[in-house]
Amino acid sequence: MSQLIERGTTLSSQGRTAAQRSTAIGTAVLGGVTAAGLGLGALTVVVLLLWIASPYPDSGPSRALHLAAGLWFMAHGGGLVREAAGGPAPVGLAPLLLAALPLWLLHRAARDTLAADDDPAAPASEVAPRTLLGALLGGYLLVAAGALLYASAGRFTAAPLSALLAVPGTAAATLAATARHALGPDAAALLPARVRRVLRALPAALRAAFTGPRLATALKAAAAATLALLASGAVLTLLGLALHTGRLGADLGRLAPDWAGRCTVLLLCLALLPNAAVWGAAYGLGPGFTVGAGSVVGPLGSTPRPPLPHFPLLDGLPEPAPGTWATGAVALLVPVSAVLLLARYAAGDGHRSWRRTAGVAAVAAGLCGAAMTVLAALAGGALGRGALAGFGPLWWLTGLAAAGWTALAGVPAALALRAWRRHTERRVVRGRAPGRRALPGLPFRRGRTDRRGTAG
Template sequence: MGGAVAAGLGLGFLAVLVIVLWISSPYPDSGPGGALHLAAGLWLLAHGTELVRYDTLSGLPAPVGMTPLLLVALPVLLMRRAARLGSAAEEDDEEVLPAGAVLSAVLCGYLAVGALVTVYAAGGPMSADPISAAWHIPLVAVLAAAGGVWGARGRPLGPLPSWLPGGVRKAAARPRYALALRAGAGGALVLLGGGALVVGASLAWHGAEVQASFLSLTGVWSGRFAVLLLALALIPNAMVWGAAYALGPGFALGAGVTATPLGFPGAPALPRFPLLAALPAEGPGTPLTWAAAGVPVVAGLAVGWFAVRRAREVSYGETALTAALGAVVCGLAMAGLSAASAGPLGSRRLSEFGPVWWTTGVAAFAWTAVLAVPVAVAVHAWRTRPAIGPAVGGADGDAEADGDGVVGVDDRWHDSGVREIRWAALRKAAGALVPDMAGSPPEPPAVPVVAVGPVGPVGPEAGAGAGAGAVVRGRRAVTVVSALDLDLDPGLLAAGAAGPGPVSVPLAPPVVGARVLARRKPPPE
């Protein structure tokens, strides 16, 4: 029932829209039956089904296969909503149906209505091609219903089905594939946005021609409203065409006519329509049309940026491979969109309209791969560059490294009062386990250790007598132990603090403590 209702809602919306335009038209050329047949044809066209128009001036059947991509959103959203409702439980204790059962049930209801609509549209002015309807309607329904079931399950990214080979499941779980999908999707979105920018700029440049074409089609408001709705439904197609134009292959405007940035030979058989009035002028390309090449350049940079992982252990080869896979995803996405946005508008000269899917896909892959791989490697090298700390040591501000090669921090930072606040916070968090040693600035602990012995300047004799518990780093010496005895005598701590050597304390189970470093006083002026 959910699938049947989703199909009925989409068909009813288009039927109401067509009936309203038919009623408001001052010169209707058919009755209500013709309007309903037209609504059924539009519903099939929204699924990508090719329609055939028999009432032509030449008497030859004319196919209509260009699908307005914005019209596809209507059945997709309704079918996705039906699948989500079927996957949700109405009561808290109600059992949720399996995903396969929901998917098959919703598809059965939707495809049953689709078969009836196909048979009904055969008696109208534009009947559906049975072979085209037999695979376009199930394809759209399956993809939309699968998206609805996946969304109702919380959009899980795994695990993959158990019937897949183990090697495939392990390979798909690698982070590179998720990053490649993100990078490819980002590149495709940049191309579509650039295509919209190209189309918008051309519409503004040819504003007078676009306005004249819109006003000359019809003189009544209902006809102009219908033309406006059709132009809005074709805006996503125009975005894909603009992206194909910027990539270089361009788009076909009839048999043997292609518009590219390098030139446009002209197409005298074009129908009068506002979007087609924004085509570039006939003749060779100009620097203004060549500037469209900046769109794929930005897309390649976007793919390279999104293909970089924020991890230092990733190699440069892995980053380059991820960027190349992102370019492949971008090319596949643009090839699919180009195939969906193109189609015939008639016979003979109007049999080819839109970009060629394989040339657009290859061009998108080539542009993004050439730019994304070096950009991704450069961004990865920049993000994993060695950290450079502030200068320490003398008055000249030169950096001074510790004995293990770690760049230290200027001791003047400890004179700002921040060290007392941090040390108090550490003591409060550790309770009574950390002795009160005023004047010893803390450092973020790498291991849970606590200093209990005396510290001081390090020299040749100090490094030799520090003992096993002393850590010598550059000009500092820190005596550490791995744990504290909870029953340690306070007198022992006092004696150790005053004595010349480190204090041996009994070991206890490890506790959370803090590393304490000695403050090296600046040399006298």
Template sequence: MTQVTERGTPLPAAPRAGRRRRSPAAAACVMGGALAAGLGLGFLAVLVIVLWISSPYPDSGPGGALHLAAGLWLLAHGTELVRYETLSGVPAPVGVTPLLLVALPALLMRRAARLGIGSEEGDEEVLPGSAVFSAVLCGYLTVGALATVYAAGGPMPADPLSAAWHVPLVAVVAAAGGVWAARGRQLGPLPSWVPGGVRKAVARPRYALALRAGAGGALVLLGGGALLVGGSLAWHGAEAQASFLALTGVWSGRFAVLLLAVALIPNAMVWGAAYALGPGFALGAGASATPLGFSGSPSLPRFPLLAALPPEGPGTPLTWAAAGVPVVAGVAVGWFAVRRAREVSYGETALTAALGALVCGLAMAGLAAASAGPMGSGRLAEFGPVWWAVGAAAFAWTLPGVVVAVAVHAWRNRPVAVAADAWHDSGVRELRWEALRAAAGGLIPDISTPLPAPASAPPVAEPAPAAAPVRVLTVVPAVGPDLTVPPAAPPPLVPPVVGARVLARRKPSA
């Protein structure tokens, strides 16, 4: 019903409650995304300022340190930086991203998306997931664009084309993960615009098992890579210590080198996994390290993690033993691909294991691409593993997990023989019954001996039919106990007591 004023003009429609609440919620989501980017920038800015203050020979003012912090924040998203101050005068790109730094913006962005899903009033949803995703992404990318412009005036500016797709990529993945976690980590249903056949296929449990199997294989490869790097560092401990001490002589510089080495530990794990898979990694143009040998003559700077490299020359049985890591990864893929249910066929189990190997290959290819990049121009233009070779090797090594999965499936579904009770075994029951009968002293009859057959009664001659008519009598049972039931046996008599003496009862005295 339309409301009108006294003059007859209609009153304006009152805004809906949903609109009143969604507008502040959208603004809060935008501010949340901007705050997530600002927190990451602030953390790196504080760290760089502390190192700049503690440095005995600062080569720039606080403005240069803040520009460097903005560049490092962009590097944490995978953006390539450009270093202009080189000996040759040619700008050198720096594209190796410390993977541990990526965790900082990813976690902040994920938290902002999760907080945007629910309001503070009883966790009631104000915006749909797509709106929260778009709003948080808008705020984050706005700060990212400002940081790119600000870092352009520093000693290591960011490449605009690289920042244009690396920063949105990290933000999109982190925001999507936050919305998915706030929704309860649902694997379905997919949006309505996805074809129905695809929605039904993804809803099958084989894809969740394939993701679990692929993740298990990738984690085994990364763990094996960490083991190889740690063992090599322990083997070359003296060289690593010498390179660490030779870089700088002040504690602030050594602290910065230590932080950089810690941030590069995930990269070293991926490189170790690539080395165990076979393709290895490049150390510049024409130099590569594989289990079969270390070819080329790389010109590497002094750095503690680089001391873990194998010696130059052909491989040895010790380096060939690294192939055990992908073998264990293939076993892990096959183990995690087996379902507990017994109604699954062998073909379904084999298909799940094959999909798990594919997931493992894709995951390792993505990690290899993220951990590699140029460290300069010329001979250092190629640094790290080749992503497509690492992905193909991971798939090839883990594909035999299909055989492991089928074998585990057959073992879990094998027929199990149920052991019989010892009391019902042949002969045991009869022996125990005979022992009980002997201990009873003849009270229990011997059932092993068959009873004699009763003597056959003589045949009774049938009476001749009477000529007189037979009167039919109907017998009505009397009301009383059922006479067809045999009476119960009388209780046994108490035997007399021999030698008992009966005394007369005396009257009490008055």
């Protein structure tokens, strides 16, 4: 009788565990569906509001809905195909600001899922984090598949191959970054066993450079350097627009004679401002960028370019001419700002050894170059065929320039800053800081006197 009771208790416990697993996985799938649906819905509301505000709507709401679905795919790095007189024309220049809301929603859903997994009383605690993140990704891609079917018709259609590659890749990268942020070093357990074996086979010095506090410091330094590049690029963009305000106002009035149209154009410019910041960073780093037909806009000079669309952000481009010392000096501020911030974080308070400081700065330079490579690849694209087939910086050359600047100048700058901080600290400890009295409580050397002549 007792054996039957124990067996029934075991079966009941197993059934309860299975039910909890099913509930946790279902909740994760629902979280992915919700994140995708909210991002798609937000873009749909914005597009419909702009369509309603337009005084001359030339189509029904169906075209606006198709455009919203296409913009959602562009937010993930996908491309569109536009109907044109000579045939379909690709549109691959995606506004980077569009990605902010969908990726934030997915990040928040993943964070909440992992937080529920840490709660022992929650059903998610019975399921491995990798399974939960996979279920979340599955729910997200389920909505993406439905949106792709809907966006496959209309004046602006989503490019199927681009969408099939961009949405899963972007979503998986977002989940990986969220897991690394939420779990810390324990996120390595989410990797497949074969990948973990390969990582364990790496040399100890290489593993130490990419794990633990060194990696955290290098990530902070790389993030600071990348943000400095983008901020400097944005400043260059705004400076160029400020120098051509007359042309900017004329193009804005030509594109949209009414206030609703002008608001639409300004919203599009705002969404493209991060792209312009990446272009400005590429300009300051040296490689520059292209604006169609193989033209180059850089600090050393700008080559002739084809006729461009009348768009306000393009009004800040310099005229085709050789570069001058002024353009070179202004462009030099971009890498200098990145080098200074990278050195500041890599040097720390001066207590790291010179070898570790140089290693952190080198790793940070590589990470900064990788970040700029990805951003440059995402910030450019096509606006059509022929002369409009290429816009933006060359991704690999921009990343190489960012890594080169921050490595060749950032490593010596970090070592110099470390030496200066150590030297300053020693002078303060010895009570010989210029223009200051000795700090109270610090030991004095025997036989030395302070300013008042009393023995120390």
